[in-house]
Amino acid sequence: MSAMTSVQRLTLAKGLNQGLRKAMEDDPKVVLMGEDVGKLGGVFRITEGLQKDFGEDRVIDTPLAESGIVGTAVGLALRGYRPVVEIQFDGFIYPAFDQIVSQVAKLHARSLGHLKLPMVIRVPFGGGIGAVEHHSESNEAYFAHTAGLRVVAVSDPADAYWMIQQAIRSDDPVMFYEPKRRYHERAEVELDEAAEAPLPLHRARVTREGTDVTLLAYGPTVKTCLQAAEAAAAEGKSLEVVDLRSLSPLDLDTITTSVKKTGRAVTVHEAATFLGMGAELAALVQRECFHHLEAPVLRVGGYNIPYPPSRFEEEFLPGLDRVLDAVDESLAY
Amino acid sequence: MSEHLTEDAPPAQPIVDARHLQHHETTVQPMMEHDITDGGPDMVQFVDGDGNRLETTEANAPYAKIVEDMTSEDARSMYRDLVLVRRVDAEGFALQRQGELGLWPSLLGQEAAQVGAGRAMRPQDYAFPGYREHGVAWCRGVPPENLLGIFRGVNHGGWDSNANNFHLYTIVIGNQMLHATGYAMGVQRDGKVGTGDPDRDTAVMAFTGDGGTAQGDYNEALVFASVSNAPLVFFVQNNQWAISEPNYKQFRIPPYLRARGFGFPGVRVDGNDVLAVYAVTKAALDAARAGQGPTLIEAFTYRMGAHTTSDDPTKYRPAAELDIWKEKDPIKRMRGFMETKGHADASFFEQIDAEADELAARIRKACQEMPDPDLRTMFDHTYAEEHPVIEAEKAEFSAYLDSFEEAGR
Numbered sequence: 041m042s043a044m045t046s047v048q049r050l051t052l053a054k055g056l057n058q059g060l061r062k063a064m065e066d067d068p069k070v071v072l073m074g075e076d077v078g079k080l081g082g083v084f085r086i087t088e089g090l091q092k093d094f095g096e097d098r099v100i101d102t103p104l105a106e107s108g109i110v111g112t113a114v115g116l117a118l119r120g121y122r123p124v125v126e127i128q129f130d131g132f133i134y135p136a137f138d139q140i141v142s143q144v145a146k147l148h149a150r151s152l153g154h155l156k157l158p159m160v161i162r163v164p165f166g167g168g169i170g171a172v173e174h175h176s177e178s179n180e181a182y183f184a185h186t187a188g189l190r191v192v193a194v195s196d197p198a199d200a201y202w203m204i205q206q207a208i209r210s211d212d213p214v215m216f217y218e219p220k221r222r223y224h225e226r227a228e229v230e231l232d233e234a235a236e237a238p239l240p241l242h243r244a245r246v247t248r249e250g251t252d253v254t255l256l257a258y259g260p261t262v263k264t265c266l267q268a269a270e271a272a273a274a275e276g277k278s279l280e281v282v283d284l285r286s287l288s289p290l291d292l293d294t295i296t297t298s299v300k301k302t303g304r305a306v307t308v309h310e311a312a313t314f315l316g317m318g319a320e321l322a323a324l325v326q327r328e329c330f331h332h333l334e335a336p337v338l339r340v341g342g343y344n345i346p347y348p349p350s351r352f353e354e355e356f357l358p359g360l361d362r363v364l365d366a367v368d369e370s371l372a373y
Numbered sequence: 374m375s376e377h378l379t380e381d382a383p384p385a386q387p388i389v390d391a392r393h394l395q396h397h398e399t400t401v402q403p404m405m406e407h408d409i410t411d412g413g414p415d416m417v418q419f420v421d422g423d424g425n426r427l428e429t430t431e432a433n434a435p436y437a438k439i440v441e442d443m444t445s446e447d448a449r450s451m452y453r454d455l456v457l458v459r460r461v462d463a464e465g466f467a468l469q470r471q472g473e474l475g476l477w478p479s480l481l482g483q484e485a486a487q488v489g490a491g492r493a494m495r496p497q498d499y500a501f502p503g504y505r506e507h508g509v510a511w512c513r514g515v516p517p518e519n520l521l522g523i524f525r526g527v528n529h530g531g532w533d534s535n536a537n538n539f540h541l542y543t544i545v546i547g548n549q550m551l552h553a554t555g556y557a558m559g560v561q562r563d564g565k566v567g568t569g570d571p572d573r574d575t576a577v578m579a580f581t582g583d584g585g586t587a588q589g590d591y592n593e594a595l596v597f598a599s600v601s602n603a604p605l606v607f608f609v610q611n612n613q614w615a616i617s618e619p620n621y622k623q624f625r626i627p628p629y630l631r632a633r634g635f636g637f638p639g640v641r642v643d644g645n646d647v648l649a650v651y652a653v654t655k656a657a658l659d660a661a662r663a664g665q666g667p668t669l670i671e672a673f674t675y676r677m678g679a680h681t682t683s684d685d686p687t688k689y690r691p692a693a694e695l696d697i698w699k700e701k702d703p704i705k706r707m708r709g710f711m712e713t714k715g716h717a718d719a720s721f722f723e724q725i726d727a728e729a730d731e732l733a734a735r736i737r738k739a740c741q742e743m744p745d746p747d748l749r750t751m752f753d754h755t756y757a758e759e760h761p762v763i764e765a766e767k768a769e770f771s772a773y774l775d776s777f778e779e780a781g782r
């Protein structure tokens with residue numbers, strides 16, 4: 041394949057779709073399962089065309105029961121398969137919570153390493169699409185809090201394509217968060233590993249370099265932060281944007297290198313700030329960068345209320361203004 | 374690829390080779406498709422597709438008396454409900470298409486199932502709906518305007534469930550089945566079962582769909598209801614589809630037959646025959662109120678529309694199905710029955726259509742005039758009692774909004 045043809049312009053959704061396809065071609069043990077993932081290709085069409093091409097044994101339209109989906113995925117994994125589960129919407133993962141925290145996360149440890157659970161649980165997450173309740177939640181912290189699970193969040197088409205494949209190859213269970221309001225964002229994706237090696241799964245990326253304040257974000261808020269950085273630049277402020285990509289484990293090196301350089305950090309996520317990822321980031325940064333900090337680590341996030349009806353969501357979600365306010369607050373110290 | 378556990382385990386059954394994509398030789402025996410237009414001989418039915426009153430069968434005999442006792446007036450008012458409910462639904466759909474609502478789950482085709490069930494309830498009974506039960510809401514006296522807030526993104530329901538004994542819509546499939554069961558357990562403890570007083574004895578109804586029967590909560594609810602002999606009627610609207618998945622992806626034995634395994638009776642009823650649904654539900658509610666425990670009713674019907682306004686069913690189901698079910702239309706059928714029996718004349722039907730027009734206009738107006746919520750109310754009701762985090766965030770948010778007003782931004 042020439043370098044020219046290995047670059048494609050893809051949406052984030054299509055990046056996932058192509059990544060899943062590649063993983064299924066590479067490894068016949070990869071099976072997809074979930075509600076409506078087969079014939080329909082999923083409500084977001086992430087698995088579109090895969091049942092047609094790989095058959096019903098490998099792309100399973102499951103009964104409507106999330107505990108059942110994840111529980112049977114555990115069984116399939118024990119039998120040597122690599123299940124990739126789709127949870128239709130973030131808010132419908134809770135029936136499977138028990139299976140995930142009690143079994144998926146713990147079986148490797150309980151078996152003293154004899155058993156591996158190479159499974160991926162894909163979760164379209166976050167708000168901003170005007171949906172009814174239970175369709176806009178950000179529950180990544182519950183799982184990042186659970187030892188035994190790896191948790192990642194993609195923010196762009198290239199990461200979508202590569203990270204889904206890396207997650208599938210991992211011998212640990214991976215919670216894979218997809219920012220549903222960014223599914224239709226497009227970008228160029230280098231599909232050839234030889235032309236450009238993808239970043240390892242658990243590494244953060246400095247998406248925009250800057251010198252004054254570090255914005256720490258993941259999933260849907262990476263774009264928000266890039267826009268904030270653009271707006272701030274017009275006012276002469278230089279913001280660095282770090283896309284965490286991995287929430288568990290965190291890439292502490294990339295994070296602290298950035299904060300030591302800027303001396304200021306603002307975390308930005310849709311989830312509630314109270315015990316959200318920002319709380320862990322703030323604790324780690326103050327510990328590791330204490331002598332470099334010019335201001336306390338500030339957190340911008342969802343409020344500590346149930347995800348509100350959609351007419352409120354523009355104000356509920358951390359947008360440009362709230363990010364820039366936090367930047368100003370940080371700079372004012 | 375990293376190595377994994379079963380590298381030296383016995384080889385799994387041969388599966389699809391990804392390199393021969395067109396030949397999916399399978400070792401898995403999946404459930405087969407079946408005729409989804411025929412409810413079979415167990416199905417209780419009183420009126421056929423053309424409105425003819427059917428002969429007594431083994432299935433419908435136990436309910437014949439209830440139907441015979443119904444008056445012309447009963448038939449007329451049920452017909453009225455069917456037409457008005459369809460109109461509420463059509464208006465919801467139109468409002469979504471015009472951008473006034475974010476989403477609308479249509480009940481088109483399921484009017485008889487919902488009106489038959491809703492009409493069989495007594496005022497003291499209590500309903501726990503899913504998200505498509507606009508017709509049950511109507512029969513409980515919930516103003517249709519109250520249903521719009523959820524789909525307009527103004528609230529998450531917001532109505533007082535106790536005003537009409539109609540619980541909030543539940544979107545997480547299956548959750549409400551357990552709530553209904555627990556509520557019915559409370560009714561038992563209040564001594565409101567089996568007293569023989571028709572205004573005191575109380576039953577509860579739990580609604581879900583065919584897909585819902587796969588969910589853990591659903592099956593647990595059936596267990597709890599069974600062991601507690603709760604005054605409960607589980608009402609499964611089998612509209613043949615759970616988004617893109619047909620019945621055979623959800624179960625091998627239909628819901629009404631599974632009830633027996635949980636320890637109580639199950640009945641399949643023609644969900645497009647409002648008289649049959651009413652009669653079967655009334656009998657089940659009477660039994661529940663009398664202390665005879667739960668019943669499961671499977672209303673065999675069809676989702677004539679898309680799953681919701683976000684869905685495109687042409688991706689997964691054949692149009693031919695729709696044509697067959699059109700012939701079973703619940704309103705056409707009831708009207709045929711009434712005309713044959715002389716329960717109503719042409720002017721009655723005209724009058725109902727006019728009433729439907731008025732109702733539609735009323736709903737439309739209410740929707741368009743529904744104010745956007747005051748943003749500052751976003752924090753209200755998170756807790757029943759004061760909570761410092763909420764108070765702090767509310768103040769912070771308020772100051773944030775004020776900063777815009779001050780800046781005139």
Ligand SMILES: Cc1ncc(C[n+]2csc(CCOP(=O)(O)OP(=O)(O)O)c2C)c(N)n1
Pocket residue numbers: 075104106128132135505544545546547581582583584585586612614615616676680
């Ligand atoms: C726990 C849960 N998982 C997934 C969904 C997404 N979802 C909404 S409706 C639906 C299908 C429901 O089918 P069925 O129970 O037959 O009811 P119908 O929509 O046909 O009335 C699904 C999968 C959900 N609402 N809740």
Ligand SMILES: [Mg+2]
Pocket residue numbers: 582583584610611612613614615616676
């Ligand atoms: Mg259904």
